[in-house]
Amino acid sequence: MTDDKDVLRDVWFGRIPTCFTLYQDEITEREAEPYYLLLPRISYLTLVTDKVKKHFQKVMRQEEVSEIWFEYEGTPLKWHYPIGLLFDLHASNTALPWSITVHFKNFPEKDLLHCHSKDVIEAHFMACIKEADALKHKSQVINEMQKKDHKQLWMGLQNDKFEQFWAINRKLMEYPPEDNGFRYIPFRIYQATTERPFIQKLFRPIASGGQLHTLGDLLKDVCPSAIIPEDAEQKTQVMIHGIEPMLETPIQWLSEHMSYPDNFLHISIIPRPTD
Amino acid sequence: PIMRTKKWAVERTRTIQGLVDFIKKFLKLMASEQLFIYVNQSFAPSPDQEVGTLYECFGSDGKLVLHYCKTQAWG
Numbered sequence: 003m004t005d006d007k008d009v010l011r012d013v014w015f016g017r018i019p020t021c022f023t024l025y026q027d028e029i030t031e032r033e034a035e036p037y038y039l040l041l042p043r044i045s046y047l048t049l050v051t052d053k054v055k056k057h058f059q060k061v062m063r064q065e066e067v068s069e070i071w072f073e074y075e076g077t078p079l080k081w082h083y084p085i086g087l088l089f090d091l092h093a094s095n096t097a098l099p100w101s102i103t104v105h106f107k108n109f110p111e112k113d114l115l116h117c118h119s120k121d122v123i124e125a126h127f128m129a130c131i132k133e134a135d136a137l138k139h140k141s142q143v144i145n146e147m148q149k150k151d152h153k154q155l156w157m158g159l160q161n162d163k164f165e166q167f168w169a170i171n172r173k174l175m176e177y178p179p180e181d182n183g184f185r186y187i188p189f190r191i192y193q194a195t196t197e198r199p200f201i202q203k204l205f206r207p208i209a210s211g212g213q214l215h216t217l218g219d220l221l222k223d224v225c226p227s228a229i230i231p232e233d234a235e236q237k238t239q240v241m242i243h244g245i246e247p248m249l250e251t252p253i254q255w256l257s258e259h260m261s262y263p264d265n266f267l268h269i270s271i272i273p274r275p276t277d
Numbered sequence: 278p279i280m281r282t283k284k285w286a287v288e289r290t291r292t293i294q295g296l297v298d299f300i301k302k303f304l305k306l307m308a309s310e311q312l313f314i315y316v317n318q319s320f321a322p323s324p325d326q327e328v329g330t331l332y333e334c335f336g337s338d339g340k341l342v343l344h345y346c347k348t349q350a351w352g
Contacts, residue, residue, distance in 0.1 A: 082325075135319075136320060203333050
């Protein structure tokens with residue numbers, strides 16, 4: 003029987019094979035070859051694409067280069083969403099490698115946040131962790147940690163160091179022995195088809211009678227259109243880290259084992275492929 | 278800088294960035310000056326975060342309490 007800790011490793015080391023191509027309207031001095039890279043699902047685009055930037059900047063004139071941004075089939079990719087979420091939401095059932103277009107001009111101000119340095123990514127990452135702990139523990143655990151512990155979470159993510167990250171993160175996954183789980187579950191549900199960016203609400207992992215709420219319970223409560231309860235052919239997939247967990251899975255377990263490093267469960271609702 | 282009117286009614290879909298822009302204008306700050314917004318004096322939400330979502334998760338007594346700051350305080 004697989005140890006639950008193996009799930010943590012599988013989530014951490016998930017990768018998406020990606021092909022980066024320069025946008026055809028960008029002005030280059032030489033032909034720009036595509037660049038191939040395995041992207042960590044748990045990280046952020048601007049954190050892991052320094053080599054991509056260098057590769058394309060080599061064939062461009064200095065003055066043509068400003069802030070890099072990424073797009074998939076016309077949709078600007080939000081760097082502040084984890085890579086795995088972006089893939090599951092936009093390209094999940096398409097052929098690999100994931101084809102991303104690289105831009106250096108016409109930054110889409112309305113769709114994307116700027117990312118001028120790694121500090122911006124760190125600030126965003128830490129803010130998400132703090133928000134998650136506000137929901138799980140009324141911020142008590144994160145506030146009791148020292149600054150160096152916060153730094154270790156970020157360094158673990160930045161340097162792809164699983165043990166370093168989880169040495170601290172495991173504290174964020176604990177709860178008082180008298181409780182059976184977190185106060186509320188940090189989650190966000192995304193659907194490519196809707197106008198609203200995501201659904202995030204208060205949801206308790208334990209029912210008043212003490213039973214564990216499931217993923218299905220969560221969906222029924224906050225996004226009932228996502229699943230049709232009867233055995234009707236499901237038109238949608240509920241995806242986390244590229245898999246469809248069983249709807250009977252306790253949400254407390256999912257929160258502890260399948261959250262992203264920012265401590266949120268990022269859940270995609272996508273159309274089920276019809277083939 | 279202190280605001281005299283502290284309570285505002287805002288549409289749910291207004292973003293944090295939208296609030297920041299409004300407060301900057303109201304306090305006559307320059308666009309280039311930084312303004313940080315905090316929820317529960319614990320975290321700074323993302324600029325594209327909707328106020329409605331923050332209210333559902335962190336509001337109480339019919340309101341969402343936010344703190345604003347020209348320097349980083351709790352983030």
